[in-house]
Amino acid sequence: MTLSTSSDTLAATLRGRLLLPGSVAFDQAATPWNLAVRQPAAAVVEAADADDVVTLVRHARAEGLAVAAQSTGHGATGDVAGTVLLRTGRLDAVTVDPAAGTARVGAGATWAAVQARTAPHGLTGLLGSAPGVGVTGYTLGGGLGWFSRVHGLAAHRVRSFDVVGADGEPGTVTATSDPDLFWALRGGGGDLAIVTALEIDLVEVPALTGGGVVWPADRAGAVLDAFREVTASAPRELSVWLTRVEPPGAPAMVVVRAAYLGDDVAARTLLRPFDAVGGALTGEVRPVALADVGSITADRPDPTAGLSHAELLTGVDDDALTRLLTSPVGPVTVVQLRHLGGALAEADPDDGATGAITEPYLLYALGLAHAPGLAAAVRARLDRLPDDLAHLATGRRPATFLSPGERASAAYSPDALARLQGLKRSRDPHGTIRGAYPLIA
Numbered sequence: 001m002t003l004s005t006s007s008d009t010l011a012a013t014l015r016g017r018l019l020l021p022g023s024v025a026f027d028q029a030a031t032p033w034n035l036a037v038r039q040p041a042a043a044v045v046e047a048a049d050a051d052d053v054v055t056l057v058r059h060a061r062a063e064g065l066a067v068a069a070q071s072t073g074h075g076a077t078g079d080v081a082g083t084v085l086l087r088t089g090r091l092d093a094v095t096v097d098p099a100a101g102t103a104r105v106g107a108g109a110t111w112a113a114v115q116a117r118t119a120p121h122g123l124t125g126l127l128g129s130a131p132g133v134g135v136t137g138y139t140l141g142g143g144l145g146w147f148s149r150v151h152g153l154a155a156h157r158v159r160s161f162d163v164v165g166a167d168g169e170p171g172t173v174t175a176t177s178d179p180d181l182f183w184a185l186r187g188g189g190g191d192l193a194i195v196t197a198l199e200i201d202l203v204e205v206p207a208l209t210g211g212g213v214v215w216p217a218d219r220a221g222a223v224l225d226a227f228r229e230v231t232a233s234a235p236r237e238l239s240v241w242l243t244r245v246e247p248p249g250a251p252a253m254v255v256v257r258a259a260y261l262g263d264d265v266a267a268r269t270l271l272r273p274f275d276a277v278g279g280a281l282t283g284e285v286r287p288v289a290l291a292d293v294g295s296i297t298a299d300r301p302d303p304t305a306g307l308s309h310a311e312l313l314t315g316v317d318d319d320a321l322t323r324l325l326t327s328p329v330g331p332v333t334v335v336q337l338r339h340l341g342g343a344l345a346e347a348d349p350d351d352g353a354t355g356a357i358t359e360p361y362l363l364y365a366l367g368l369a370h371a372p373g374l375a376a377a378v379r380a381r382l383d384r385l386p387d388d389l390a391h392l393a394t395g396r397r398p399a400t401f402l403s404p405g406e407r408a409s410a411a412y413s414p415d416a417l418a419r420l421q422g423l424k425r426s427r428d429p430h431g432t433i434r435g436a437y438p439l440i441a
């Protein structure tokens with residue numbers, strides 16, 4: 001039976017909406033944050049609550065359909081043909097227990113919503129650069145942000161996941177209730193269960209300093225030298241990202257952004273090598289309110305058509321990288337180097353599917369594909385990046401930095417991948433759940 005013949009039954013049982021192709025409402029509900037991706041789903045369900053998720057999964061299982069869960073669509077891949085796209089945006093409740101230092105987060109909540117409630121207590125979740133990103137997709141993929149050098153991945157701060165399994169049964173997964181699935185959900189992606197809520201540990205932040213400084217692109221070589229110097233000895237409380245930006249129709253720039261878990265005096269001392277570069281156009285490092293972590297990168301909050309490519313790197317002391325950051329990269333608009341290390345390199349493989357990220361740097365490149373025909377040119381330039389990086393790229397990338405067309409296998413060690421695939425076979429033998437990057441491709 002196809003969905004169209006059984007949809008009346010499903011629609012009558014849901015508290016939320018079932019939308020079928022052919023309506024404006026369907027088109028809107030199927031449009032992800034990343035406008036470069038089209039989602040040709042068989043239907044969209046906007047769940048009103050966790051019971052709707054149970055109803056949908058049971059229905060899908062009975063009808064031989066697959067369900068693809070999504071909150072914001074920041075991580076959309078378009079690999080949803082024939083599936084029911086489950087939009088979780090209405091499951092957005094966030095409650096904070098300041099005394100316990102925890103938050104309970106609905107599957108559709110964004111980091112912005114979490115930060116708004118935790119920051120007044122001096123607490124934060126381990127969000128990434130953009131507060132508009134969904135907590136669930138980010139955390140299921142590991143989640144690597146400003147505080148990860150001290151506190152590790154967001155996935156490692158999850159206490160429990162409320163899920164609906166591929167058999168349609170709801171349950172709570174903890175380290176003791178279901179150690180295998182708990183391990184898998186901590187970084188292994190959304191291919192094994194639908195999450196309806198999660199409980200996370202928050203971390204205390206007594207002081208936060210952050211900001212960015214902008215130079216014209218002709219200072220890129222000197223800025224990269226300073227970046228090497230600073231990151232070679234940075235304490236784990238300091239995270240520094242270096243970005244070459246080539247805005248269409250405007251001069252190229254180099255931007256250094258930093259976050260420091262401490263006061264601004266200490267931050268400026270640690271960042272002093274950048275002062276010697278000279279010629280900065282604008283910018284400063286200043287105390288930042290916890291609720292404003294997103295202001296450090298000021299990523300665009302609005303839906304954007306973006307194509308990206310990421311590579312974990314073994315180092316930055318190579319001519320290839322210097323060339324990449326000092327030469328035009330258009331039509332790619334952003335080439336960013338994130339300093340990793342610290343707690344990220346120390347994770348135990350038993351902590352979660354991501355394991356340790358021992359590479360000290362992550363390269364992330366992004367091109368905008370708003371204009372017709374631009375996507376192919378951006379894609380072609382992004383595809384050449386691994387060649388440009390010569391031997392520096394290990395070929396692995398964090399799961400949250402996979403891009404459409406890539407495989408889950410690029411994110412995991414062979415042992416972790418085999419364990420994830422074994423779980424997929426045993427927990428979801430009929431393929432009822434479809435993550436953005438299926439474990440068995």
Ligand SMILES: Cc1cc2nc3c(=O)[nH]c(=O)nc-3n(C[C@H](O)[C@H](O)[C@H](O)COP(=O)(O)OP(=O)(O)OC[C@H]3O[C@@H](n4cnc5c(N)ncnc54)[C@H](O)[C@@H]3O)c2cc1C
Nearest residue numbers: 071072073074075076128129134137138144190195400436
């Ligand atoms: C502007 C921008 C900035 C970013 N910055 C960072 C960063 O600093 N660090 C970082 O690590 N990543 C970053 N990312 C990547 C981001 O973490 C991933 O794209 C992540 O998947 C987005 O999660 P989401 O829930 O918002 O996206 P969605 O597209 O809604 O979800 C992505 C995938 O997560 C899974 N998923 C979502 N909800 C559920 C659910 N309820 N149950 C089961 N599976 C589910 C599904 O497989 C889904 O396809 C960034 C992305 C963008 C676009």
